[in-house]
Every structure is written in structure tokens, then in C-alpha cells.
Amino acid sequence: MSLFVTQTLNGLTFAALLFLMASGFTLIFGLMRIPNMAHGGLFMLGAYLAVTLLSYGLPFAAAAIIAGLLVGVVGVFIERTVLMRIAGNELAQVLATLGIAFVISDGCRAVWGGMPLEVASPAGLSGVVRVGNWVFPLYRVAVMALAVVIAIGLDLSLSRTVLGARVRAAVEDRLMARASGIRVDRLFATTFFAGAALVGFAGVIGAPIMSVYPGLDMDVLPLVLIVVVLGGTGSIGGALLGSVVTGLVFSLGQTWFPELSYVLLFAPMIFVLALRPQGLFGGATS
Numbered sequence: 713m714s715l716f717v718t719q720t721l722n723g724l725t726f727a728a729l730l731f732l733m734a735s736g737f738t739l740i741f742g743l744m745r746i747p748n749m750a751h752g753g754l755f756m757l758g759a760y761l762a763v764t765l766l767s768y769g770l771p772f773a774a775a776a777i778i779a780g781l782l783v784g785v786v787g788v789f790i791e792r793t794v795l796m797r798i799a800g801n802e803l804a805q806v807l808a809t810l811g812i813a814f815v816i817s818d819g820c821r822a823v824w825g826g827m828p829l830e831v832a833s834p835a836g837l838s839g840v841v842r843v844g845n846w847v848f849p850l851y852r853v854a855v856m857a858l859a860v861v862i863a864i865g866l867d868l869s870l871s872r873t874v875l876g877a878r879v880r881a882a883v884e885d886r887l888m889a890r891a892s893g894i895r896v897d898r899l900f901a902t903t904f905f906a907g908a909a910l911v912g913f914a915g916v917i918g919a920p921i922m923s924v925y926p927g928l929d930m931d932v933l934p935l936v937l938i939v940v941v942l943g944g945t946g947s948i949g950g951a952l953l954g955s956v957v958t959g960l961v962f963s964l965g966q967t968w969f970p971e972l973s974y975v976l977l978f979a980p981m982i983f984v985l986a987l988r989p990q991g992l993f994g995g996a997t998s
Contacts, residue, residue, distance in 0.1 A: 714846060719967045720960065725852040725921065727959025728859030732914030733932065734939040735866055735951045736907030739879070741940060744900050746795055747802060749809040752933030753816035754908050758783045758915025759924040760820050763829050772834035772916075780913030787908020788901055795904075796897070813929060821926045831919035855917060859955075862910075867948045879903065935962065941981045944991025953992060 737751050758779045765775035790812060798804040832838070833851040840847040870876035882889040882896055890896050922928065939958050943950025957980060965973040984992060 715967070716964075717846070718848065719963050721848055721852065723960040723963030724956065725855055725959070726963055727955040727957075728856045729914055729918045729921070730932075730935055730939050730959055731859045731863060731952055731955035732917065733911050734936045734943070734955055735863070735948055736910040737936055738940050738943065738945050738947065738951045739903055740907040741945045744795075744903065745800075745802065746791075746805050747809070748907075749806055749933065750790065750812040750816060751809075751907075751911055751936060752929035752931075753813040754783050754787060754911045755915040755918070755932055756820060756924070756929040757786065757816055758912030759831070759919040759922075759928065760824050760829075760915075761912070762831060762916040762919050763824065763924055766831065776913055776916035779916045780909040783912025783915070784905040784909030786912075788905045790908075791901060791904040796900075813933075817926065817929055824924075826926050828923050828925035830923050833920040851920060855921070858917070863948060863952050870948060875902070935977070938977060938981045941991060942984050944993040947991070947993035950991055950993030 733751065733755055737748060740746055740748055740751075761779040761782055762775050765778055766772065770778070790809075794808050794812070795805060798808060833849070837851040837854050839850045841850055841853055870879060878889070878894050878899055881892070881894060882899055886896055935958055939951060939954035941954070942957055943952070943954030958977065961976050961980065962973065965976040969976060
């Protein structure tokens with residue numbers, strides 16, 4: 713029973729990281745129809761930037777924010793210089809962003825080397841939560857709480873603000889949004905910055921849990937894609953639910969059915985695709 717509870721909490725911790733990654737991806741894909749295969753690379757870049765920023769003595773929170781902003785700038789650069797020129801061509805976008813992912817991966821290897829790097833938890837969150845004989849790392853509890861706060865903030869931003877209304881309008885009908893005076897290109901750049909910054913921030917948050925190593929990008933990217941397929945594009949609630957399902961299946965599956973862990977991961981995605989191609993919370997694609 714203790715192992716089950718621990719692995720369930722580990723799964724929820726991983727789900728929190730997946731949500732931070734997938735929420736940006738689902739907004740970018742839902743709004744801009746860009747299947748950004750470089751999303752995992754941006755996650756890894758944020759983690760590596762944290763290694764450098766922390767080595768200069770910056771507090772962990774400052775390193776996370778700065779790394780997120782820097783990755784956001786990289787995301788806007790990619791969107792403005794490459795993706796904007798191939799808008800509407802999904803095959804070209806997949807190939808271009810996949811190529812960018814390889815460039816980011818090799819660039820990180822060239823700058824930071826090929827050995828795994830460890831990142832310590834923040835000093836204030838390095839303890840444990842103790843309930844009787846059961847203990848669980850405090851940092852992981854904080855990560856779960858942070859994901860809930862960000863989920864609420866994103867949902868309120870999309871449902872209660874002018875920017876959110878414009879995003880929803882562009883998701884529903886971008887031609888009508890342009891006709892009504894919404895500057896869709898600027899909205900695209902803002903959305904891409906937010907999505908990239910969020911995944912860069914997630915890279916820093918995930919570094920103490922997953923460590924930082926070459927290939928991290930391709931390890932997390934399939935999981936993000938599963939989350940987006942399950943939840944549906946453009947939906948924060950869908951990203952949260954898909955992350956919880958994926959995180960729990962990944963953690964519990966690797967513990968009790970390690971030889972079937974990927975089967976268990978992809979089976980729910982295939983089932984959802986068969987019954988509801990737009991995802992559990994996604995609208996019909998246009």
C-alpha cells in the first residue's frame with residue numbers, strides 16, 4: 713500500500729511537469745495549428761540554462777523565471793523567422809521544428825557536454841513531508857501545488873481577460889478574428905512566447921527531479937504529444953486531465969508492468985483517437 717501511494721504521488725508529480733509542458737503546446741497547436749516538434753528541445757534548453765544560471769549563484773526562483781523568459785525569446789525567434797514563413801504547411805512545420813529540435817539538442821551538447829548534470833532542489837524545499845512512517849519529498853509536493861496554481865491562472869486568463877477572448881476568437885475562426893480587427897500575427901507571437909516560456913520554466917522546475925542530460929528532449933516529447941491528444945488542443949482542462957492520466961499510467965506502469973509501460977501509455981491515446989479524434993475536451997478542428 714505504501715508503494716502504491718508513493719508511486720501515485722510520483723505520478724502526480726510527473727503529471728504536474730507534463731502539464732507545464734503540454735499547456736503551452738496545446739495552446740500553440742490549438743491556436744496556430746503548429747505541431748511544434750521542438751517543444752521538448754525548449755524544455756531541455758530551459759533545464760540547461762538553469763544549470764548555468766544556478767552556477768552563478770542565482771536563487772532557484774530567479775533562475776526559473778529568467779530561463780523561462782530566455783526560452784520564450786528563442787521561441788518567438790523561431791516563430792518569426794521560420795514558422796511564419798511556412799504557415800499552413802503542416803508537413804513543413806513538422807520537419808522544420810524537428811530539425812530545430814536536433815539543432816537545440818546538439819547545441820546543448822556542444823555547450824554543456826554529454827554527461828548528465830544534477831540540479832539540487834531549492835534549499836527551502838529540500839526537506840520531506842512526513843506522515844507517520846511515510847515520507848515524501850517536499851519539493852515534489854510544491855511542484856504539484858505550482859501546477860495547480862498555474863492551471864487556474866491560465867484558465868482564468870483565457871476565460872476572463874481580453875487577451876483570452878482574442879485567443880478564443882482566433883481559435884474558433886481566425887479569418888473572422890482578423891476581420892474584426894484582432895492582430896492575429898501579434899497574437900501568434902505572444903502565444904508562442906508564452907508557450908515557449910512556460911516549457912522553459914518547466915525545464916527548470918523538472919531539472920531537480922529528472923536531472924539534465926542529452927536526449928531529455930526526445931524522452932519527454934512523446935509524453936507531451938500523448939497529453940495533447942488525450943486532452944484536446946486549445947484546452948487547459950484537457951491538458952490537465954491528460955497530464956494526470958499520462959503521469960499516473962507512466963509511474964504505475966513502470967513499477968508493476970515495466971515491459972508494457974509504453975503499451976499502457978499509448979493504448980489510452982489510441983482509444984481516444986478512435987472514439988473522439990479531437991480529444992476529450994477539444995473542439996472540432998477546422
